[in-house]
Amino acid sequence: MKRVLLGAVAAVFLAASVPSAQQTRPYKAPRTPDGQPDLQGFWTNSTYTPLERPDGVTKTHYTPEEAEAAIKLAIQRESAQTEPGTTADVHYDFSQFGLDRSQSLFVRNLRTSLIVDPPNGKIPPMTEEGKRRTAQREAEQKKLGGRWDSAESNQLDDRCLIMAGPGPPMMDAGYNSNYHIVQSPGVVMILTEMIHDVRIVTLDPSTSSGSPRAQSKGDGRMLVDSKVRQWMGVSRGRWEGETLVVETSNFNGKNPFRGSDENLKVIERFTRVGDDTIEYKFTIDDPTMWTRPWTAESAMKKTAGPIFEHACHEGNFGLYNTLVGARLEEKKAAEERRQAEEALKKGSK
Amino acid sequence: MMRNRFLVGIVSAAVVGGAWLAMDSVMAQQAQAYRAPRTPDGKPNLNGIWQTMNTANWNIEAHPAGPSPVRELGASGAVPGGLGVVEGGEIPYLPEARKKRQENYANRLKLDPEIKCYLPGVPRSTYQGMPFQIIQSTKHIMLVHEFAGAVRTVYLTDQTEAPADSWMGWSNGRWEGETLVVDTKGFNDLSWFDRAGNFHSDALHVVERFTPRSAETINYEVTIEDPKVFSRPWKMSMPLYKHVERNAQILEFRCVEFVEDLLYGHLRKQPAK
Numbered sequence: 001m002k003r004v005l006l007g008a009v010a011a012v013f014l015a016a017s018v019p020s021a022q023q024t025r026p027y028k029a030p031r032t033p034d035g036q037p038d039l040q041g042f043w044t045n046s047t048y049t050p051l052e053r054p055d056g057v058t059k060t061h062y063t064p065e066e067a068e069a070a071i072k073l074a075i076q077r078e079s080a081q082t083e084p085g086t087t088a089d090v091h092y093d094f095s096q097f098g099l100d101r102s103q104s105l106f107v108r109n110l111r112t113s114l115i116v117d118p119p120n121g122k123i124p125p126m127t128e129e130g131k132r133r134t135a136q137r138e139a140e141q142k143k144l145g146g147r148w149d150s151a152e153s154n155q156l157d158d159r160c161l162i163m164a165g166p167g168p169p170m171m172d173a174g175y176n177s178n179y180h181i182v183q184s185p186g187v188v189m190i191l192t193e194m195i196h197d198v199r200i201v202t203l204d205p206s207t208s209s210g211s212p213r214a215q216s217k218g219d220g221r222m223l224v225d226s227k228v229r230q231w232m233g234v235s236r237g238r239w240e241g242e243t244l245v246v247e248t249s250n251f252n253g254k255n256p257f258r259g260s261d262e263n264l265k266v267i268e269r270f271t272r273v274g275d276d277t278i279e280y281k282f283t284i285d286d287p288t289m290w291t292r293p294w295t296a297e298s299a300m301k302k303t304a305g306p307i308f309e310h311a312c313h314e315g316n317f318g319l320y321n322t323l324v325g326a327r328l329e330e331k332k333a334a335e336e337r338r339q340a341e342e343a344l345k346k347g348s349k
Numbered sequence: 350m351m352r353n354r355f356l357v358g359i360v361s362a363a364v365v366g367g368a369w370l371a372m373d374s375v376m377a378q379q380a381q382a383y384r385a386p387r388t389p390d391g392k393p394n395l396n397g398i399w400q401t402m403n404t405a406n407w408n409i410e411a412h413p414a415g416p417s418p419v420r421e422l423g424a425s426g427a428v429p430g431g432l433g434v435v436e437g438g439e440i441p442y443l444p445e446a447r448k449k450r451q452e453n454y455a456n457r458l459k460l461d462p463e464i465k466c467y468l469p470g471v472p473r474s475t476y477q478g479m480p481f482q483i484i485q486s487t488k489h490i491m492l493v494h495e496f497a498g499a500v501r502t503v504y505l506t507d508q509t510e511a512p513a514d515s516w517m518g519w520s521n522g523r524w525e526g527e528t529l530v531v532d533t534k535g536f537n538d539l540s541w542f543d544r545a546g547n548f549h550s551d552a553l554h555v556v557e558r559f560t561p562r563s564a565e566t567i568n569y570e571v572t573i574e575d576p577k578v579f580s581r582p583w584k585m586s587m588p589l590y591k592h593v594e595r596n597a598q599i600l601e602f603r604c605v606e607f608v609e610d611l612l613y614g615h616l617r618k619q620p621a622k
Binding site for chain 1: 484487497500502509513600609
């Protein structure tokens with residue numbers, strides 16, 4: 001009952017807010033020519049709602065006033081990144097180039113966290129093996145050296161390898177959280193703006209054309225040979241009524257999602273709940289790392305296309321220049337040490 | 350009518366006297382005779398995973414076999430000979446541009462964008478040697494390439510001019526009977542056509558024609574126009590072959606991490622002496 005009320009409040013709060021299941025009248029998505037629910041078009045999952053519930057917050061939903069205040073605070077924090085004279089300001093002026101989330105469409109949500117299960121809104125505790133693997137990964141990263149010691153020791157996004165957007169799970173990328181979905185018989189393609197990452201979701205042939213009620217075998221096997229490991233894994237999809245269910249495994253573990261490992265399995269559910277909204281739920285199942293699976297819920301809002309080419313690596317002057325800068329600083333420091341030693345020698349003579 | 354056009358093809362080929370041209374006319378005739386299965390919205394169905402089977406990525410012009418440009422790779426990196434995919438045999442370079450092509454070739458290990466894992470440009474993405482998937486909808490056709498995750502969006506209904514120059518250009522498409530015609534502009538001047546240094550400028554205009562010629566082949570024809578580099582428009586043509594393996598799929602070829610040592614290795618922190 002309480003949740004019903006909250007849902008009703010959400011609708012009043014903002015037309016653009018995420019409709020909860022209780023509030024939504026059964027919506028039937030338009031159909032593609034081959035009869036799939038139509039998810040096509042340009043979408044954004046930009047949001048200020050954090051994945052985990054902030055410490056000190058105990059309720060699952062804010063009041064509209066509280067939600068507005070939380071968003072305001074988040075916008076302030078984001079613009080603080082561009083304080084004049086700071087490194088962040090030299091790197092990107094978020095406000096000037098319209099990169100901060102508040103300057104374009106973002107998903108409003110009364111939830112205090114995207115995580116809906118466990119009910120405390122937090123990622124569940126790690127297993128002992130998970131802790132061991134996390135420590136091992138940190139040690140390996142340390143062996144590579146400091147962030148500016150080499151390209152390989154830097155962050156994945158600075159190296160233009162992969163960003164937060166494509167996932168799976170698909171998360172707010174900080175900026176340009178835009179996607180293009182195109183469907184064809186047997187295929188759902190999701191293009192992520194950031195680094196033009198494409199995921200081709202192959203549909204289970206028994207459900208891809210005209211048999212949406214067929215259930216998956218769900219036998220938990222690898223989707224392709226377990227030797228094939230990919231940054232974005234391998235995705236297979238099926239229609240369960242109005243919902244596109246996508247299962248992804250075969251990750252290479254090199255882009256951990258909040259500490260996940262190569263045994264990660266992601267189950268995503270895309271449901272179009274209105275002309276301008278896709279409800280997006282995902283479950284993270286990695287028994288090596290966590291004591292239980294966990295689930296988050298977000299949304300994608302219809303946005304204006306088209307999406308332009310994000311040739312990240314091709315224009316990666318940032319990585320090159322920071323490495324050049326780090327080597328110059330080392331050279332300068334070495335020279336200063338040499339001069340100081342010389343002065344010391346002279347003084348002692 | 351069909352028969353007449355076929356005859357005209359043979360006669361004109363005979364007049365020109367080129368066996369190569371005759372073969373091409375026959376190929377075109379076959380393509381015209383074939384009617385592809387339709388998508389649910391009634392268009393020729395190009396969906397699937399496609400790949401070329403030629404040596405165009407080594408050199409789009411005819412070329413003999415040659416040694417590997419990297420000594421250590423020996424025969425495994427050697428260049429297979431190829432009959433060329435340029436119609437008429439030779440690319441009509443302007444004199445200055447021809448010199449630049451020679452320089453490109455001489456310095457190809459340093460300059461070829463493919464070596465750096467840069468987006469391949471068009472039409473190189475088509476014949477680079479890795480598979481690509483065509484995903485066809487009513488509004489957009491996606492060309493998703495394995496190499497570097499290169500992707501092209503072909504706008505069928507919501508067409509606009511290129512908002513800015515890019516590696517893969519800005520593609521608008523239309524159906525002409527059995528043929529998908531893709532018109533691409535808005536290129537930067539950074540991609541090459543092959544590993545032999547054949548290149549273009551930012552004035553490049555590419556028109557591609559995809560015509561199904563059987564259930565598992567497409568006739569792919571490209572017209573290249575670039576008045577800064579070529580004295581006239583010229584054409585390439587080649588078949589595309591469909592992957593028929595039941596488990597065929599585009600895999601990741603995220604090559605950035607394969608080239609970091611090559612591109613940035615000299616900037617690695619050296620251990621203190």
